Amino acid sequence: MKMQAERLTVIEPLPLPLHEKLFDDGEQLALALARQVAADLRAALARHGEASIALSGGNTPKRFFQLLSQQTLDWARVTVLPIDERWVPAEHPRSNERLLREHLFQNNAAVARFLPLYRPVDTPEMALMPVLTKIANEGLPLDVAVLGMGEDGHTASLFPDLGHDNPALREIGLQPRGRAPVMSVRTAAMPEPRMTLTLSAIFTAPALYLHIEGESKRAVLDAARSDPRSTLPIRAALAGASNAPTLYWSP
Numbered sequence: 380m381k382m383q384a385e386r387l388t389v390i391e392p393l394p395l396p397l398h399e400k401l402f403d404d405g406e407q408l409a410l411a412l413a414r415q416v417a418a419d420l421r422a423a424l425a426r427h428g429e430a431s432i433a434l435s436g437g438n439t440p441k442r443f444f445q446l447l448s449q450q451t452l453d454w455a456r457v458t459v460l461p462i463d464e465r466w467v468p469a470e471h472p473r474s475n476e477r478l479l480r481e482h483l484f485q486n487n488a489a490v491a492r493f494l495p496l497y498r499p500v501d502t503p504e505m506a507l508m509p510v511l512t513k514i515a516n517e518g519l520p521l522d523v524a525v526l527g528m529g530e531d532g533h534t535a536s537l538f539p540d541l542g543h544d545n546p547a548l549r550e551i552g553l554q555p556r557g558r559a560p561v562m563s564v565r566t567a568a569m570p571e572p573r574m575t576l577t578l579s580a581i582f583t584a585p586a587l588y589l590h591i592e593g594e595s596k597r598a599v600l601d602a603a604r605s606d607p608r609s610t611l612p613i614r615a616a617l618a619g620a621s622n623a624p625t626l627y628w629s630p
């Protein structure tokens with residue numbers, strides 16, 4: 380009797396879950412994201428009388444910040460913190476604090492409460508404990524977090540050379556127990572040291588968004604989502620979040 384050759388079916392792993400909102404251009408995206416985030420903040424204010432939001436820096440979110448600043452809500456009860464910071468003086472062109480002061484802290488949002496990560500000391504390590512304590516006591520848990528992503532698959536200041544087994548990349552549930560919510564980062568990829576929220580802090584936000592623009596970043600994201608062997612930080616961000624993030628993307 381001829382044995383039937385066993386047919387092995389290779390089951391492709393499913394890509395990590397991600398809600399997707401796609402737009403024709405950055406302007407439409409920025410307005411939609413500003414309206415969504417404002418609604419999240421209003422809901423948090425209604426729920427517990429205050430709200431906390433962490434925002435990524437870089438170039439992509441400028442228009443989003445400008446439109447968010449025009450949204451009507453009780454900004455005086457909203458705490459804003461950078462998801463990460465380049466260790467440069469607050470007036471430096473590369474400062475995320477400067478980016479927020481120029482594009483978000485204006486119009487209605489001018490009265491928002493700000494928790495900077497930068498301190499005027501030489502290194503992020505010198506400021507880590509006071510910043511960590513203030514963020515943990517006054518900024519967490521978050522209600523909203525908006526991640527960006529670099530072309531190398533970094534998010535926040537969690538870069539690929541951090542090492543995929545770094546505790547900063549592992550989720551830890553609603554409260555960062557035993558792992559610091561903030562850490563200093565030095566990477567060959569960037570000219571300056573950084574301070575960043577870790578994923579355990581970012582994952583305290585029930586409303587988690589990923590705001591990226593352009594085809595090349597989309598390709599990096601899709602590859603990281605689909606490849607279970609990917610060690611890119613953006614994959615750790617997608618895999619560890621208790622609620623699937625929502626992608627806001629335009630070409």
Ligand SMILES: O=C(O)[C@H](O)[C@@H](O)[C@H](O)[C@H](O)COP(=O)(O)O
Pocket residue numbers: 435436437438439440462463464465475526527528529533534535536
């Ligand atoms: O400080 C930063 O650089 C950001 O927090 C970082 O995570 C950013 O989101 C990406 O680097 C994308 O930056 P662009 O929007 O400039 O491409």
